[in-house]
Amino acid sequence: xxxxxxxxxxxxxxxxxxxxxxxxxxxxxxxxxxxxxxxxxxxxxxxxxxxxxxxxxxxxxxxxxxxxxxxxxxxxxxxxxxxxxxxxxxxxxxxxxxxxxxxxxxxxxx
Amino acid sequence: xxxxxxxxxxxxxxxxxxxxxxxxxxxxxxxxxxxxxxxxxxxxxxxxxxxxxxxxxxxxxxxxxxxxxxxxxxxxxxxxxxxxxxxxxxxxxxxxxxxxxxxxxxxxxxxxxxxxx
Numbered sequence: 001x002x003x004x005x006x007x008x009x010x011x012x013x014x015x016x017x018x019x020x021x022x023x024x025x026x027x028x029x030x031x032x033x034x035x036x037x038x039x040x041x042x043x044x045x046x047x048x049x050x051x052x053x054x055x056x057x058x059x060x061x062x063x064x065x066x067x068x069x070x071x072x073x074x075x076x077x078x079x080x081x082x083x084x085x086x087x088x089x090x091x092x093x094x095x096x097x098x099x100x101x102x103x104x105x106x107x108x109x110x
Numbered sequence: 111x112x113x114x115x116x117x118x119x120x121x122x123x124x125x126x127x128x129x130x131x132x133x134x135x136x137x138x139x140x141x142x143x144x145x146x147x148x149x150x151x152x153x154x155x156x157x158x159x160x161x162x163x164x165x166x167x168x169x170x171x172x173x174x175x176x177x178x179x180x181x182x183x184x185x186x187x188x189x190x191x192x193x194x195x196x197x198x199x200x201x202x203x204x205x206x207x208x209x210x211x212x213x214x215x216x217x218x219x220x221x222x223x224x225x226x227x
Contacts, residue, residue, distance in 0.1 A: 004152075033215055033216075035218075040220070040221075040223070041220050041221070042114070042201050042203070042218030042219050042220050042221050043153070043201075043216075043218050044218070045215035045216060045217070048214075048215050088152050088153075090152070096158045096165060096166045097143070097155040097158060097166065097168075098155070098216070099155070100145075100152030100153045100154070101152050102150075102151060102152055103150075103151070103152050
């Protein structure tokens with residue numbers, strides 16, 4: 001059961017464009033993480049957010065945790081081909097595991 | 111720090127055979143996780159170890175699956191009598207900490223790609 005829904009599922013844009021990826025759930029999470037995964041590799045952690053309304057920036061990437069801690073967004077400014085990959089959000093409540101979203105596959109065309 | 115290491119990277123097996131995968135976590139990480147990822151999906155939780163204790167198992171982990179972490183260091187995941195539906199990427203991750211695991215990000219290995227023919 002996927003508790004987290006990501007949209008869009010696929011996204012293909014030109015280099016230099018901006019984009020936003022969404023991660024939504026009906027469940028409240030104590031923390032939420034974003035990962036980027038390249039083909040044939042494991043996911044790599046980008047950021048962890050724990051406070052409702054929290055905004056974190058990582059160079060051209062901006063992450064926001066919803067006020068109610070049920071949703072999150074990832075905004076990329078001036079996308080580059082190196083941003084290509086599968087973006088996964090993952091939420092955790094009080095348990096030992098993370099629930100991963102369905103992923104957004106991003107392709108940035110040079 | 112060499113990261114999380116998984117072996118083998120790829121495994122092709124015939125249906126009905128047994129397979130075993132190995133994960134070597136980051137040395138100071140006391141928590142170890144196994145996830146399974148099928149094409150087009152996010153990783154799904156299988157099981158979790160804190161040191162050598164297996165503290166949680168998913169319902170996805172049928173009786174054919176068993177995982178161990180005998181000395182609290184490396185871990186093995188065995189699948190007995192493999193089925194075609196077992197074909198997936200098996201990911202190992204580790205982290206550390208004493209509080210709620212959710213506050214600590216995972217470091218994932220590169221995974222083992224299993225193909226059952």
